[in-house]
Amino acid sequence: MQRYGGISRYFFELTSRLSSNEVADVSIVSPLYINNYLKSEPPYSFVRGRYVPYDFAGVRHMVGLANRFAAPFAWSNMDADIVHETYFTMLPVGKGGRRVVTVYDMIHELFAPKVKRLRMGITKRAAIDRADHIICISETTRRDLIRLYEIDPARTSVVHLGYSLTSASGGAEVQRTKNRPSLLYVGNRGGYKNFRTLLAAFSKSQLLREFELVAFGGPPFAASEHKEIERLGLTGRVRYKSGSDAALAECYRTAVAFVYPSMYEGFGIPPLEAMSHGCPVVCSNAGAIPEVVSDAGVYFDPENAEELCGTLERVAADDGLQTDLRARGYERTTAFSWARCAEDTARIYRKIV
Template sequence: MLYINGKFTSQKITGVQRFARSLVCALDAFLFSICDKNHVPKVILLCPIGASPPKLKYINVEYSGSLISGHLWEQLVLPFASRRGILINFSGSAPIFKMGQICAIHDAAIYDHPTAYTKLFRLWYSVLFRILGKTSKLILTVSEFSKCRLQKFINVSEEDISVLYNGSGHITGVISDVNVLQKFGINAKEYIFAVGSLNPTKNLSNLLTAFKEISEKLNVTLVVAGGCNTSVFQSNFDSSSPFERVKFIGYIPDEELKALYENALAFVFPSTYEGFGIPPLEAMECGCPVIASNLASIPEVCGDAAYYFDPLDIASITEAIEEIIANSKLREKLVIKGFERVAFFDWNHTAKKLFNDLKKIGVL
């Protein structure tokens, strides 16, 4: 019996939840396509009561627990509910006392950038990751960069860690809600778009400093979407009173997100640290040219489809923004390169890679 940790089905969709939901859907479609010709064990997505799982054809959905949700559900209810089989965890955490698990750890940020997180969050995950590195049947991660960093910090061997890239395509079927432009007073093709939480590694402070230097001479706005979980991130960043020409619009649904990608002059991704970084691919998929940081996993993901800058150098960020605004040929080139790049990242290929990994370790 194979179980999947469905805690992500009760959470807002950010990076790790996007990975979990999209991969489960792709795995479900793949298993459904081969189940008549191959022996495939029963797979169950275990969800908290009140969760909203995706519609699935092969994978069964079961609900467990009652009043308990979130981390308590994962630590107390899930191990018992999955006691008869192997448990796969896609969204970055897992039950600490469950044996026979497969766990996705998306990055090593708590080790590489510990000050970005609260002490409690950092303590819990540093202990959890080290235990999972020793007890899991397989560790999954989302880039070669993350694989390298995790091998350093949790002592997982080469054969016990596998890279499963995020895919693209999840935003293709979303219907754009262009009303978001009027909702926030934004003019199409007159803004630079950014997506990210207030995690210090998202580097919004440097982006704002760079943008402030050019905002007075260029008729463009900076629009920033994303939330902030203060129980996780240790941030002194204040988005409540940004200067003129900057709009912080908070967490938005996919319909509005897609519309903002499609109508932006360009997308900027200034992170100093990413395990993968899905937003640049989403922007490329929507025909939005991308300028991005040259650090961590970002060049691995974006390849030659982004115009890079040094996120620690204000002048470099400023020059990149000015260039993307002024150079229409560069924007056109990046749009074409972006469409080519996203074709490389496919959830169906990722699901097949996972299936082969599971067969290799004897789970399937």
């Protein structure tokens, strides 16, 4: 259901590696899919389905509707030991001796409007209740799941994610400025992502007046965002950019710092990507972010624009701190990999079969 995205990346990376962990036969079952990670010529042998290359406004709805009818036929000759559901549905899909579901975060429960929260909660509850085991991508998500859904802790395990955006520079020092120095933000910008607090903090700093703020990925700036940028006197200093993984890697390599102001994350892959490219991390102290970043970042309260401003200035002005953060970042990334994610997941599969 995604061209790109964290969940789509997760299942592609996981499935690609399970055969190396004594999982004899693994398949992604999706009669139609738009997931670009699965796109391959010839198709990956573990994918049971057909890639839809067409890109138009209703493609996700079309694929979802088609799969609703086609999925029973796709599963008709399969009787798996384990069905690992990729997301939350009211009714189970496929036949399996055991059932696993991954819970990524509690964002809907904590931040979504009440109507959306109730609708999502019913579906999520159904998927969780029928699962024999629940994988959480961080200890933070696991604690929130147990607290909010009153789940037996024995039914849960933590399996950290990996990251996939590798560095062509291999950890070597690179030139950090092109034209003028930049701070980097990555991903969607709405709601709990807290981009507006970053704009407010950036606008307060005299020291950072020669910097630009690059917002990579997500949709182009909305009219309301352009208006806010103008109101804060940031016109010409905040730039939207999108592109390939290579373009994103270049942004990480050339930025003075990566800024992650989110109010909550169930894990947080962008800080790992930043650290792997030698980009110092400035991040909020919310959700699972400290669990992932540990001592390889400089933290701030995501509700305090003044504190964020001061933290950005401290990192931007201190070359020694930047060097220390790069070294800590390279070290921290060694704790996370998709290979380890697959190994830990396979161990859970063997335990519950």
